Amino acid sequence: MNFENPWKQNPWFESVAVAEARARKRLPKPVYGALVAGSERGQSVADNQAAFAEIGLAPHVAGQQAERKQSTRVMGQDVSLPVLISPTGVQVVHPDGEVAVARAAAARGTLMGLSNFASRPVEEVTATGAATLFQMYWTGDRDTMTQRMQRAHDAGVKGLIATLDWSFSIGRDWGSPEIPEKVDLRTMVRMAPAVIRKPRWLWHFGRPGHIAHLTAPNLAPPGGAAPTFFGAYYEWMTTPPPSWDDVAWMREQWHQISGTPFMLKGVCRIDDALRAVDAGVHAISVSNHGGNNLDGTPATIRMVKPISDAVGEQIEVLMDGGIRRGSDVVKAVALGARAVMIGRAYLWGLAANGQAGVENVLDVLRGGIDSTLMGLGVGSIHQIDPDDILFPDGFHRLLGQPKPRPVAIEA
Known part of the structure; x- marks a missing residue:
């Protein structure tokens, strides 16, 4: 049997679907299952993707632009396309893990999101030269969280992502895959x-x-050993959930330490988006944690426009969940997202071919964005608007819409 290095250079793949197929072929079933599974019946996972198929495009037959620009600015950083790397936990689909992903992000000119639960230290990731956003859960006490923020800042990260959209609803109808220590x-x-x-x-x-070893080195105390993944998970599960005052404290603490942008990830409701503005955040990501939050949460693309209409002129609105094609990115931007973040898509690329596989996924999305912009007859991602797409009545989900205040009637 040939035990050649499985991550040597492989032929280029032309779609995220092919990357997924290669990942499924290469990975043990439990590892692959951990990537694709969502909570409970998987309703939100399915809707995250299916909702994009309900959106149509309105192309022009002539007058297309010879050059199309995709570059934009997100979280204070210039990026070459409106696609960011979303933070994901321990990346044992490839031995180089988050370092390979960071190198790919740097090579393709976009931002790297690094998880609290990453398998590589933040210092190793920022050393790749990738503009990195450090992601934190609300886990541990305030002194511990402040220490982790300071460490991330000292490592040179460009912003902080607070992820609060992961619930305790983790039961899966098909069973949860085993994750060893x-x-x-x-x-x-x-x-x-x-x-x-x-x-x-x-x-x-x-x-x-x-x-x-499946550890979380970015949760290690100063001079101490990194907790195991399950030790880190236990800390998170036993930390009381945050209030809006806690969100405001976290944002202010990060501002004092770093002064760089702060994103709140996991917003699904208009009223929560308005509270996020009040808390002083720089950006939000409309997210249901890739379907790993409460099952039955609508697809994120269904919630983008109502939320963007409410707060998009005050803060940056991003989204994550279900992005598989460049046209998906354009649809999200048309509905008010500044950019999107991808998770499973790049993990499949990482499993398929390491750093080159992640670059391949970003190239696939870039090519799809370019083709869509060309068909729509626009020369820049910033020229996209809702008139370029078609969606059925009732497509959007207005969760948490503030009730109108009663109008006082003079006697």
Whole structure:
């Protein structure tokens, strides 16, 4: 049997769907399952993608622009396309993990989101030269969170993302995949039925001298050891959930430490978006955590326009969830998003071909954006508006719409 390096250069793939197919072929079933599964029946995961298929495009037959520009500015940083890397947890789909993703982001001129639960330290990620946004959950006490913010700032990150859209609704109708504490030969033996069919993945993670402990190094106390992934998860689960006063404190604390932008991720409601503005955030991301929040939460693309209409002139509005094609990006921008963040799409690219695979995914999206802009007859992503797309009646979901105040009637 040939145990060649599974992450050597492979042929270019032409779509995110092909990247997913290659990831499914290369990864053990539990690892792949952890990427695609959503909470409960998976309703929100399915709607995140299906909703994009309900949106049509209105192309021109002539008069297209010879050059199309995709560059924009997000969180105070210039990016070459309106697609950012969303922070995701321990990336054991590839041995280089978040470092490979950061290098790809830097090579393609976009922002890298690094998770609290990442498998690589923030210092290693920023050392790649990638403009990095550090993501934090509300976990631990305030002194601990302040220490983590300071460490991220000292490492040179360009902004902070507060992720508050992950609920405790984690039951899955099809069962949750097993996630071991570490990936070593003993684990491989125990999980043999799942991994024996993936010898190329086993070649790297199971070889002597290479043991991948699933830890969260960015949650390590000063001078202390990094907690395991499950230790970090326990800390999060046992931390009382934040209030809006806590959100405002977090934003102010980050401003004092760094002065760089602050994003609140996980907004689904108009009233929450308005509260985020009051808390002083620079940006929000409309998100249902890729369907891993409360199942039954509408697709994020259905909530973008109502939220953008309410707060888009005051803060930057981004979205994440279900992006698979460049046309999806254009549709999101047309409905009011400054940019989108991708998660599963780049993880599939990472599994398929490491750094080159992530670059490939970004190139696929860039090409799809360009084709859509050309068909719509516009020369810049900033010229897109709702008139360029078609959506059925009742498409949008207005959650938390403030009730109009009663009008006083003079006697």
